[in-house]
Amino acid sequence: MEGLVGTLFLTPLVGALLMPWVSKLGRRAADAFVTLAMVVTVVTCLLLLPGAASTCTFEWLGAHVEVDGLSLLFLVVVNGVGLCCAVYSIDYIGHYGGRAKFFSLLLLMVMGLNGMVLVRDLFSLYLFLEVASVAAYVLVAYNLEFDGIEASLKYLLLSVVATGMVLIGISLILATTGTLGFAGLRAALAGGAASNPVLMLAAGLFVAGFGLKAAVVPFHAWLPDAHPSAPAPISAMLSGVVIKVAGVYALVRLFFGVYAAPPHVLRALLILGLLSMVVGAVVAYFQTDFKRLLAYSSISQIGYILIGLGIGNWFGIVGALFHVLNHAIFKSLLFLNSGAVQYRTGTRDIREMGGLENRMRVTGVTSVFGTLSIAGVPPFGGFFSKLFIILGAVAAKQWVVAFLTVFFSIFTLGYFLYLQRRVFFGKLNEKWNELKEAPAAMSVAVVVLAATTLLVGVFFDSVLRGLIEPAARVLVGGN
Amino acid sequence: MTEAVLGLFFAGFLVFLVGVYLLLSYRNLLRLVLGVEVLAKGVTLVLLGAGAHLGMTTLIQSLIVTFIIVETILAAVMLAIIVVCHRTNLSLDVRMLSRLRG
Amino acid sequence: MTLLVGCLVLLVVAVVLLGLFRDLLYSALALAAASVLLSVVLFQFGANIAAVFELSVCAGLITVLFVSTVSLTKDSDQGVESRLPARFLLPMLVVFAAVAYGGSHWLASYLTAPAPPVGAPASFAEAFWGQRGTDVLGQVAIILAGVLGVLAVFRAKLAGGHHD
Numbered sequence: 001m002e003g004l005v006g007t008l009f010l011t012p013l014v015g016a017l018l019m020p021w022v023s024k025l026g027r028r029a030a031d032a033f034v035t036l037a038m039v040v041t042v043v044t045c046l047l048l049l050p051g052a053a054s055t056c057t058f059e060w061l062g063a064h065v066e067v068d069g070l071s072l073l074f075l076v077v078v079n080g081v082g083l084c085c086a087v088y089s090i091d092y093i094g095h096y097g098g099r100a101k102f103f104s105l106l107l108l109m110v111m112g113l114n115g116m117v118l119v120r121d122l123f124s125l126y127l128f129l130e131v132a133s134v135a136a137y138v139l140v141a142y143n144l145e146f147d148g149i150e151a152s153l154k155y156l157l158l159s160v161v162a163t164g165m166v167l168i169g170i171s172l173i174l175a176t177t178g179t180l181g182f183a184g185l186r187a188a189l190a191g192g193a194a195s196n197p198v199l200m201l202a203a204g205l206f207v208a209g210f211g212l213k214a215a216v217v218p219f220h221a222w223l224p225d226a227h228p229s230a231p232a233p234i235s236a237m238l239s240g241v242v243i244k245v246a247g248v249y250a251l252v253r254l255f256f257g258v259y260a261a262p263p264h265v266l267r268a269l270l271i272l273g274l275l276s277m278v279v280g281a282v283v284a285y286f287q288t289d290f291k292r293l294l295a296y297s298s299i300s301q302i303g304y305i306l307i308g309l310g311i312g313n314w315f316g317i318v319g320a321l322f323h324v325l326n327h328a329i330f331k332s333l334l335f336l337n338s339g340a341v342q343y344r345t346g347t348r349d350i351r352e353m354g355g356l357e358n359r360m361r362v363t364g365v366t367s368v369f370g371t372l373s374i375a376g377v378p379p380f381g382g383f384f385s386k387l388f389i390i391l392g393a394v395a396a397k398q399w400v401v402a403f404l405t406v407f408f409s410i411f412t413l414g415y416f417l418y419l420q421r422r423v424f425f426g427k428l429n430e431k432w433n434e435l436k437e438a439p440a441a442m443s444v445a446v447v448v449l450a451a452t453t454l455l456v457g458v459f460f461d462s463v464l465r466g467l468i469e470p471a472a473r474v475l476v477g478g479n
Numbered sequence: 480m481t482e483a484v485l486g487l488f489f490a491g492f493l494v495f496l497v498g499v500y501l502l503l504s505y506r507n508l509l510r511l512v513l514g515v516e517v518l519a520k521g522v523t524l525v526l527l528g529a530g531a532h533l534g535m536t537t538l539i540q541s542l543i544v545t546f547i548i549v550e551t552i553l554a555a556v557m558l559a560i561i562v563v564c565h566r567t568n569l570s571l572d573v574r575m576l577s578r579l580r581g
Numbered sequence: 582m583t584l585l586v587g588c589l590v591l592l593v594v595a596v597v598l599l600g601l602f603r604d605l606l607y608s609a610l611a612l613a614a615a616s617v618l619l620s621v622v623l624f625q626f627g628a629n630i631a632a633v634f635e636l637s638v639c640a641g642l643i644t645v646l647f648v649s650t651v652s653l654t655k656d657s658d659q660g661v662e663s664r665l666p667a668r669f670l671l672p673m674l675v676v677f678a679a680v681a682y683g684g685s686h687w688l689a690s691y692l693t694a695p696a697p698p699v700g701a702p703a704s705f706a707e708a709f710w711g712q713r714g715t716d717v718l719g720q721v722a723i724i725l726a727g728v729l730g731v732l733a734v735f736r737a738k739l740a741g742g743h744h745d
Contacts, residue, residue, distance in 0.1 A: 013722055016729070063714040101733035108726045115722070119715055123542055127719040130549050131726055134556055138730035141560055149564045153511075156557060157502055160515050164495065167522045167546070174539075175529035175692055198691045483585055485689050487622075490589040492681035497596050500673055504666035509605055509651060516612055516643065517596050520619055523635070527626060532692060536627045541709040543623070543631040545716050547638055552727035554643050558650045559731040565654040 005058035005067050007044045008075060009118055011037055012111035016104040023100030031090045034103040038083040041110070045076050052470040065118035069470030070257075073321060074117045074249050076467065077328045080452075081240045082110045084445040085233035088336050091439035092233060092343060096142055102231075109135035109237065113245045122170050122180045125253075126163065129213070129246055133159055136242060140230040151225035158222045162212035169205035172198050185258045203265055206254055207272075214247020216306065217276040220299050224283075227298065228291035228348065232339020235291060239298040240332035244324050248305055256475035261312055270310025274404060277303030281408050285415045290338045290348045293419060294331065297374065300412065301327045307405060308389040311396050318472045319388025322464065326381040326456060330373040333449040337367045340438035340446070341423065350419065355428030359435035362443045364424040366450035371420050373453045375413030381456035381463075487528035495521030508561050512554055519550040585625055592618040600670045609647045616640035630705050 015037035023030035048056070048067060055068040067075070086106060093102050112132030119125055137159075141152035174180055176198050177188035189199065212219035223243070227235045255265050280300030287293035301323070308320025340363045341356060342348050357364030373380035376387075386409055393402035437443065456463050498518030502511060523543055530539025592615050599611035616639040623632035710717065 009718075013718070013725075016722075016725060020729075060714075063718050065715065098733050098736040101729050101736060104729045105726065105733060108722060108729070111722050112726075115715075115719060121715065123545070124713075124715045124719060127545060127549065127716055127723070130553075131719055131722045134552060134723055134726040134730060137556060137560070138726075138733050141563070141734065144563055144567070144734070146564075146567055149560055149567060152560055153508065153557070153564070156553070156560075157511060157515070160518060160553065161499060161502060164499075164518050164522055168495065168525050171522075171525045171529040172688070174526075175532045175688075178533050178535070196691065198688060483582065483626075485685055486586060486589055488685035488688055489681050490593060492684050493593055493677055494596050496677040496680060497593075497600065497670075497674070500670065500677070501600055501666075504669070506666075507605075509647070509654070510608070512647065512650075513599060513608055513612055516639070517599065517615070520592070520596065520615055523619060524622070527623060527628065530628075531626050537705055537708045538712065540628040540631045540705055541713045541716070543628060544634050544709070545713070545720060547631070547634045548720050549723060551638050551643060552723050555646060555727055556730045556734075558646055559734045562650055562653055563734050 002056065002058045004044050004048055005056055005065055005118065006060055008041055008048075008067075008079075008114055009058065009063075009065050009111075011040050011044075012107040012114060016107040016111065019104040019107065020100050023103075027099065030100050030103060034086045034107065035083075035090070037107060038079065038086045038110070041079040041114070042083050045072070045079050048072055048075075049466060052466060053473070064120065065115075066120050067118065068474050069472075070249075070253065070321075070474040071117045073325065073467055073471040074245055075114060077325055078110060078113045078117065078241050078245060081237065081328050081332045081449075082106070084332065084336070084449055085237050088236075088339075088442050088445035089231075089233045091441040092231065092339060096231060098142075102139070102142065105135045105139055106233075106237070108132075109139065109242070113241060116245055117249060120182045122173065122182070122185070125250060126166055126170060129166075129250070130163065132242060132246060133163075136234075136238060139234045140226050140238075142231050142234065143229070147225075148229040151222075151229035155222045155226040158212060158219075162209040162219070164209075165205045166209035169202040169209065172202040172205075176202075182253070182258055186260070189259060199259075200262075200264075203255070203259060203262065206251070207265065207268055210247050210250040210254075211272060212247075214243050214251070214302055214306075215276075215299050216247070216272045216302060217279045217299065218272075220276070220280075223299060224292055224295045227295035227335075228289060232291075232336055232342065235294075235339070236332035236335035239295065239335055240328040243298065243302060244305075244328060248302070248309075248324060252309060252475065256309075256317075261475075266310050266312045268310075269306045270398075270401070273303045273306030273308075273310050274401065275303070276300060277307065277408050278404070281411050281415070285411075288350050290341065290350055290353075290419070290423065291335065292348075293350070293415075294334050294338060297412065297416075298327075298331055300408070301331065301374070304386065304389055304405065307401060308392060311389070311392045311398060311401070313392050313396050314472065314476060315388050315395055316392030317475055318464065318468055319385050319390075319392055321471050322388060322460075322468050323382075323385035325463070325467070326373060326385045326453065329449055329453045329456065330370040330380075330382060333366060333370040333446055333453065334374070336442070336446050336449070337363050337370065340442050343438060343442070344435055345432060350422045352431070353423040353429060354432075355424070355426050356432060356435065357424040358428045359432060360424075360437050362447065363438055366446045367420060367424055369450040369453055371416040373457070375416050376409045377413070379454070379457045381453050381460065384457060384460045384464075481532075484528050484532045487524050487531060491521050491524030491528055493521070494518075494524060497521075508564065512557050512561070515557065516550065516554060519546070522546065585622065588618045588622050588625075592622070597670065597674060601667050603667075605651050606648065609644055609651070612647075613640045613644045616643075 022033045115128030141148045215223035284296035308316040373382035501514035595615040602608045620632040620635035
């Protein structure tokens with residue numbers, strides 16, 4: 001078991017290190033190598049699944065990492081989506097050039113996210129956040145065109161302010177408690193966190209800092225630029241995984257694992273969540289750029305996750321964690337499909353599309369899966385996670401929250417059906433008569449994701465029992 | 480808290496705030512790199528303050544070394560992106576950023 | 582103590598001058614000066630190795646990188662730069678100083694005298710390699726990400742090129 005945890009931690013790093021040499025053997029070698037590295041990490045996650053309820057540590061050269069139920073959920077999300085994006089990139093990245101560097105940076109991003117999830121120390125958490133972020137800044141600018149570069153710089157500047165606040169919070173916590181390890185902090189804060197204003201100031205700095213990384217509404221300005229400008233597999237990673245691990249995971253681990261869920265922090269999360277859900281959905285409705293619409297809808301869906309956490313009861317937390325999994329699957333699916341459309345048509349403008357399903361059957365059908373899941377239609381995964389969040393709100397007697405959640409779920413269905421109709425259905429725009437289906441590797445990746453979103457919904461009971469509940473128990477039972 | 484630690488925290492907060500101001504107000508991309516660096520100096524001072532308050536300078540030292548490496552990498556990546564930005568459109572004016580809507 | 586106060590005051594002055602200077606090269610030198618002063622402060626608290634890093638990496642390497650970038654990009658239109666932020670810096674400085682003063686005193690009133698640290702590492706090597714071993718791996722990863730990132734940004738732009 002220890003070896004498995006070490007594999008997760010080290011495989012992407014070693015892979016990134018070796019990639020430039022492997023790519024000397026040719027294009028196919030690089031493709032096979034990145035796939036192999038990601039398959040190794042995914043298989044490792046799956047091997048760890050039976051032990052989801054227990055914790056497992058790994059120590060090597062003074063490094064100390066640990067897996068528990070919560071880590072495992074996020075590891076599955078990171079590596080699963082990472083594998084699909086890597087496979088998708090094999091055909092997609094050709095026109096960007098720099099294949100080996102792209103794969104290396106993708107692996108380093110996965111390494112940083114895995115590291116964030118595995119470490120049990122506040123400062124290491126920050127460090128691995130920066131590893132993932134540095135890779136992300138470069139990958140956002142990967143097209144080396146104006147929009148990518150500008151979006152990357154905007155992302156970088158706002159992130160620097162965010163991590164600066166996080167570091168000041170870390171300093172305050174260190175000065176108060178004398179420790180940075182999560183276990184030590186939990187003991188030191190036991191009972192006294194809510195009454196110590198310094199610790200609450202640190203909590204506020206964490207909400208703002210990690211909230212910016214999660215693109216929660218008042219801090220969301222970077223996301224609608226960064227996500228559309230990046231290459232599609234990177235948009236999928238950013239939206240599906242990075243904002244969740246860098247933002248949601250960090251918030252969850254800190255406020256439930258260390259702070260023992262102080263009520264005013266939960267209330268803040270609930271309000272930020274509602275704000276994100278409403279603003280994200282309303283702004284998404286007015287977008288004409290395919291990827292920008294998806295980006296705003298990510299903000300809205302992050303809102304759902306925060307609402308579930310902010311409600312703070314069992315249903316809410318299970319729903320939020322389940323929605324992390326579901327959103328990662330369907331949003332990366334939709335971003336990859338938008339990339340396939342852009343790859344073939346060269347545009348992201350919804351108004352120029354229409355009837356693409358006649359020419360791109362796989363992309364069109366898998367998009368329907370993604371749309372139904374994000375809108376919360378049974379039996380897709382998204383239905384069950386939203387159901388749990390709403391149940392949580394009802395159980396907590398938060399009627400307004402429950403009503404808004406239901407209402408915006410229908411609203412989401414509305415604007416996604418509109419998107420589906422404008423892009424894929426209807427009469428084929430004559431311009432696209434010669435259009436072909438996306439290349440094989442890209443289709444494989446989206447078919448796997450579409451199948452997963454359906455399977456997660458159909459077998460939601462096993463998913464809940466095997467993956468989500470062990471994670472929720474870390475948060476609720478752990479303190 | 481001793482006077483020295485108080486001084487570190489005061490200077491750290493002040494430098495951090497000046498750094499944020501520089502980041503948010505300037506028009507030239509290269510000045511933004513300077514802003515990031517100023518902000519990092521403030522963070523280093525605050526970290527040192529926490530360590531000095533606890534009398535744990537050996538621990539805080541290793542954190543500060545790590546942080547210096549991170550800030551250097553950030554500065555290098557940022558400068559590289561700025562050079563490419565310059566090659567692409569020959570302007571380092573941040574107002575070009577407004578082409579992207581927030 | 583007077584040396585410390587002097588260094589901190591000069592550090593703040595350097596940072597403010599950095600904001601006020603019209604010429605980017607002067608600003609870069611002000612940043613280098615701030616780094617040197619910070620490294621003296623680190624040295625006074627016994628953080629010798631961090632001080633050396635601050636001096637060589639921040640004051641040295643970053644300044645060199647920055648000045649190279651300034652000369653690489655000097656044909657760009659920087660003349661449009663507004664003077665407004667610099668003019669507002671001094672009034673804002675008063676506000677910032679008040680916030681920092683209030684914040685640090687507020688902090689001082691809540692931070693209790695520290696308990697003697699348990700299991701504190703005796704040497705830097707023990708702290709760095711022993712207790713913070715995870716961070717060493719993280720540093721390897723971030724340095725790799727930085728190197729590959731810079732290479733990726735400077736790659737030949739179009740596909741089908743010799744890099745593939």
